[in-house]
Amino acid sequence: MNQTRPALSLAAALVVALPLLSACSGSKSSDSTPSGPTGTAEEMYSHGIDALNARRFSTADEQFNAVEANYPYSSWAVNAQLMYGYSLYQQNKYTDAIGQLDRFIQLHPAHRDIAYAYYLRALSYYEQIADIQRDQKGTEQAMNALQEVVNRFPDTSYARDAKLKIDLCVDHLAGKEMEIGRYYQKQHLYEAAIGRFQRVVNEYQTTNHVPEALLRLTEIYLTLGLPEQARQTAAVLGYNYPGSDWYRDSYNQLVRDGVATGNEIPEEERPKGFFTRMWDSVF
Template sequence: MNQSRTMSLRILRLPAVVMLGLLSLSACGSSSGSSDEAAKPATVAPVEGLYNNGVDALNARRFATADDQFNAVEQNYPYSSWAVNAQLMSGYSLYLQNRYTDAIGTLDRFIQLHPAHRDIAYAYYLRALCYYEQIADIQRDQKGTEQAMNALREVVSRFPDTTYARDAKLKVDLCFDHLAGKEMEIGRFYQKQHLYEAAIGRFQRVVDDFQTTNHVPEALARLTEIYLALGLKDQARKTASVLGYNYPGSLWYGDSYAQLVDDGVAPTGNSPTEAARRGFFSRAWHAVF
């Protein structure tokens, strides 16, 4: 099977962002493993045949066969360029099987042994995806989310002008939003338990550390609600001013304004939008800063 067939088979199963990294993954030619082949018994298949059988099996989602073929390449032709490529393909095969821990181990070994490989950017990206796919829901510990975010940021910093970096940036934003969601989930729990100091800490962290996420309006509204519950009307007014200044059309702002009216902190007879236009909250904003 020639080299061009190897590439065409391989890209059948890959998403567009991954495809770019593996277009160049084929070994440099059957001659690259010739010295290894010469030393092998007649019962061992040629290196090119083993590698291409692995690619065929991977495209057919016969993962056990693909793993066996790629492992055979590494074991029988360890000094060939085919073995290097087989190692990276093994990592991809493990990723497709959701065997993320095994995939990370294989990719770490590839990165350590071949730091100058032409597909090293793809190896880092695939490793980051393995962490990303393991992100737990917000009810669970978020250590995996932080690991994924760190791995994705490494892709961005090491390979800033690649397609991998562009996709990694998008996934970093999703990780960031996920972490903010976890803080909100914990904060809401504390608020329901009337553990206001702990709740304030969580909501304030969202405001301070996750400013680009869509959780900030709710965090400000809940802070306003807690300050009113504690009788801290001035603090509630100032917090609501930040909410009104930055998110004047949000439902959270409307709810907070209604609460301030009920507590006699905001003037009655105006809608939240009218109050913002008249400068009530903008004056409070300047009082905060």
Template sequence: MVKSKQHHSRIAAIRNDSSLKIAFISGLLLLSSCSSDNNKKLEAPKNADAETLYNYGIDALHSGHYKLAAGEFELLQQNYPYSGFTGNAELMEGYAYYLQGEYALSVQQLERYLQLHPTSPDAAYAFYLRALCYYEQIADVQRDQQGTVEAMDALEEVITRFPQTAYARDAQLKIDLCRDHLAGKEMLVGRYYQQQRNYEASLTRYQRVIQDFQTTNHVPEALERIVEVDMDLGLKDDARQTAAVLGYNYPDSQWYRYAYNKLRDHHLLSDNLKQPKNTSSKPRGFFSRVWHSIF
């Protein structure tokens, strides 16, 4: 369970990162000529023109009144559908919903914006913000992970459409986190099946982590759990082989020490199992090549 707690703390740290509370394109924010007036009312006057509505919406965003900001941008779109401020207001309304945590409304608004302005210079940002809406809704590993899959799909779309942008680079980092999250879910379920002595089901989960999530931090534990299952099933040679893969790729991992000690205690050590090291080093070789050569 230590692995799971570490995973949860990593999720919390990244989701609280300031990059998620992204500031919008500075050019749009600077359109406001009224935002320096701190004494005016936040709500725009009746019959305000498009620029005034937009500026009031920006001021509401700056002051943290996101619901009011969304209302100002919506009113602008209704009253001035052909204004030069309308496109920006559509996008900013989606941003205001995002800051409120109204992710479904934000996605709906952003998709509407992208339908109306598919070639906009701000389309990359709109796709990225849409992906963040899904990303913010990633559930704990104990719950259904459909939201994680949707977040990955949306983030992948950002990379596919805008590969050379900063949005794509950040999306890749978040995809890595999503993959780690999905691997954590597989490990949680695998441990449950193992505790219930449903070894076939647990092996399926652990093997999926190894084959589909090789770049995550859950792989060493998955290998060690397979050693445990093999030993419980009396598959001594399989246990040794899996421990050899673990020791080759992660010689300094605590999970290799666990596997090595268990095999030693049952007098199952073989010549290709080296005693765990005490110093830190990176995994050697190509893990997938070693894994597939044995299994």
């Protein structure tokens, strides 16, 4: 998703800051990377980092894999596993990155950078979120992975960023419900449309899709000849979003259908209390 580019910058910065890279600080970058993975574990790992920073990903992958293959029990091999996952992520090979990071997490659950591994895994799911015209299974997977970061590492910067992305996922799911609901409404499948719009109101109350959902419900109730339900739904909309175009549109429809007068719905007729309580009073 395009809005995740700042997160990629964060991830790139983290690569520089990760403790596992500090071991390379004393290594000098050569002008040319060896044609094949040769040398000590530290040398090959350093060559991999140099290639990664230069965005020569195939060389970086080769070096990281060679470290693990030739020195499987060294600390450099462990670090190389994580950096290989990061390299795959940078190449947009998200499925491969998830597989590599899952492996790292299973093998090294107590590693000092385990929080970053979980976060990078969550980002790999998040980057695969499809548009609202497609199935949203990927969005749910991303939300689950991001929530795991929040649950496991609540006091980290990873958790704070994950919370923001969860909100975006929720908004994405709400948008999908609205898209389906509008389709049903156009097809005159009103019962199905009502179910979708009510779900947005009940389950995605923090998103900006709620006022439109209330307007669509008002429209459908008027179409079905249910003026009282339409009036009450518009009242909920007016109470929560009094200055919105959605409320003005709903009220104008009530006036056109003779359900409301030319005066705004009186304050005393609007439901009181929190949003959920108001919505429950309607249904």
